Amino acid sequence: MLPTAHTGVPMAFKDMREFLALLEKDGQLKQVDVPLDGRRETNELQALMHHVCSQDGPALMLNKVDAINTEGVPILFNPFGTRERTAMTIGFRDWRAAKLHHSEVLADPARWHAPKVIDKAGAPCKEVIIRGDEVSLDKQLPHVWFGKEGPAYITNAMTFSKDPETGGRNCGWYRFTQFLDATHPQGGSYKPERAKTDLAAFYWWNPPFSDIGRHTFKASQMGKRLEVAIAGVCDPALHLASATGVPYNVDETAFAGGLRGSPVEMVRCETVDLEVPAHAEWVLEGEVCSDEIETIGWHSNPVGYYDRVQALPIVRIKCLTRRRKPIWHATMEMVPPFDHNYMALLPVEGEVLSDLRKKIPEVHDVAVTPNMCYVVQLSVDGWRKPHPNFGKYVIHAVWGSAGRWGRTAKLVIVVGPDVDPYDLKQVEWAMMTRWQPAKDSIVQPDGIPMILDPSCEKSAQFGAFRSDQMGIDATIKIPERFTEYPEVSQADPAAVAAVAKKLAGIL
Ligand SMILES: Cc1cc2nc3c(=O)[nH]c(=O)nc-3n(C[C@H](O)[C@H](O)[C@H](O)COP(=O)(O)O)c2cc1C
Structure with a gap:
């Protein structure tokens, strides 16, 4: 059954294939048998990404990509490229309904389901097992290029790891660089073994910006290499x-169980003390060598720039398991819109909304634009706000919110209930008619940065280190400044519909 606008019933897909079957049935996934170039420098895939994403185009299964190790491997492209398809991943079509579901489940661990560990015999990700010296990623993994990127990236995988002290599990979506046929951003070259067993991982551990960063940092302090499964x-x-960004030491796989309404099936790894989703298309097991840092680039990032040089830890792979005929998902980050942009935004909105609503009932919605401007919509305005400086209180609450991203909000705008936070024309109107820059703004230096913001000072491991932050209170200033505010001159929606109907044959 296709999900309706808001069934309120989460949908449990066993694996990506079930989700893709739903998309195909719904006319939202097309098979493409036209040959496409996926090679370094000559590839057509950034252009294709821009073409399909800028018109809310369908998901594609590219059956003939000319790249490395892609012969006979279907390349999934743009599965999450619209708000609707992202909402469909958890059984909704409507974006706001999916976000509310996400934020409500996040706030209520009683609705979560611990994962279920199943026997290896029932795990499709174990149909092929390659260990030790047999591992040769240069022959065994697809390498697909986008735009002017130097290496081929892996952007379709989650990393599973355990806190080296507490054993608490983390699961996070982080990118990797492959080394076969990769250009070195400073004109150097890579050791041939890198292409065989190594990946460079976007694990920000110095300082530790992510939970895998914290695991990596702790392991390095303890003189150990961290085990990971990808x-x-x-x-x-x-x-x-x-x-x-669920709280540290809290298990994302249990939260996923809550999102889908039933436990995720996991299976034990072969060579590391970890479990992975049994229905994955492929799995890599290995360890993080934070004592081996490699220089990589160019890397196209989600804020729309190429990072030229980055220093990242190596993950050394010791075992590869997979389905007999796995699907590969290839995607890139660039000036929005791009495939997984909404997949990254929905959790950010959910994280901030879930936290704010627990303590501020007047928060109605949180919208985060593709360029990461945070707009908070209140359910009250004017004299109904609990305090004259309520807008500023909400701005501080975003910077102090739970989750990974709210604290990094460079620009927060607070609006009243009559302003659609997704319509930037309306947000701008509220600012220009309800906001005084000196009185109604907060500017603070030394905030936590959005790590990829190119306008910030850089840290040792490349990423942004410090950011100025600004909050704009675009609510109506009663009673702070006025005893009354002019009435908004806007047509009544029912009257608009009526007049449109009356003139339907002419307009
Ligand atoms: C497709 C995709 C790729 C991502 N890549 C990275 C990455 O390479 N490094 C990173 O720190 N966060 C990345 N993120 C964001 C993290 O997945 C997200 O912040 C998550 O909460 C991190 O998990 P953690 O909170 O357990 O650290 C990515 C998100 C998406 C959707």
């Missing part, structure tokens, strides 16, 4: 959970 192309609800 699972690619799984049930999309699990991907959504892995992109959510």
Whole structure:
């Protein structure tokens, strides 16, 4: 059954294939048998990404991509490229309904389901097992290029790891660089072994910006290498959970169980003390060598720029398991819109909304634009606000919110209930008619940055280190400044519909 606008019933897909079957049945996934170039420098895939995403185009299964190790491997492209398809990953079509579901489940661990560990015999990700010296990623993994990127990236996988002290599990969606046929951004070259067993991981551990960063940092302080398992192309609800900043030491796989309404099936790894989703298309097991840092680039990032040089820790792979005929998902980050932009935004909105609503009932909605401007919509305005400086209180609450991203909000705008936070024309109107820059703004230096913001000072491991932050209170200033405010001159929607109907034959 296709999900309706808001069934309120989460949908449990066993794996990515079930989700894709739903998309195909719904006319939202097209098979493409036209040959396409996926090679370094000559590829057509950034252009294709822009073409389909800028018109809310369908998901594609590219059956003939000319790249490395892609012969006979279907390349999934743009599965999450619209708000509707992202909402569908957890059984909704309507974006706001999906976001509310996400934020409500996040706030209520009683609705979560611990994962279920199943026997290896029932796990499709174990159909092929390659260990030790047999591992050769240069022959065994697809390498697909986008735009002017130097290496081929893996962007379809979640990393599973355990806190080296407490054993608490983390699952996060982080990118990797492959080394075969990769250009070195400073004109150097890579050791041939890198292409065989190594990936460079976007694990920000110095300082530790993510939970895998914290695990990596702790392990390095303890003089150990951190065990990891990397699972690619799984049930999309699990991907959504892995992109959510749940509190540290709290298990994303249990949260995913809550999102989908039933436990995720996991299976023990072969060579590391970890479990992975049993229905993954492929899995890599290995360890993080934070004592081996590699220089990589160019890397196209989600704020729309190429990072030229980055220093990242190596993950050394010791075992590869997979389905007999796995699907590969290839995607890139660039000036929005791009495939997984909404997949990254829904959890950010959910994280902030879930936290704010627990303590501020007047918060009605949180919209985060593709360029990460945070707009908070209140359910009250004017004299109904609990305090004259309520807008500023809400701005501080966003910076102090739970989750990974609210604290990094460079620009927060607070609006009243009559302003649609997704309509930037309306947000601008509220600012220009309800906001005085000196009186109604907060500017603070030394905030926590959005790590990829190119306008910030950089840290040792490349990323942004410090950011100025600004909050704009665009609510109506009664009673702070006025005893009354002019009435808004806007047509009544029912009257608009009536006059449109009356003139339907002419207009
Ligand atoms: C497709 C995709 C790729 C991502 N890549 C990275 C990445 O390489 N590094 C990173 O720190 N966060 C990345 N993120 C964001 C994290 O997945 C997200 O913040 C998540 O909460 C991190 O998990 P953690 O809170 O357990 O650290 C990515 C998100 C998506 C949707």
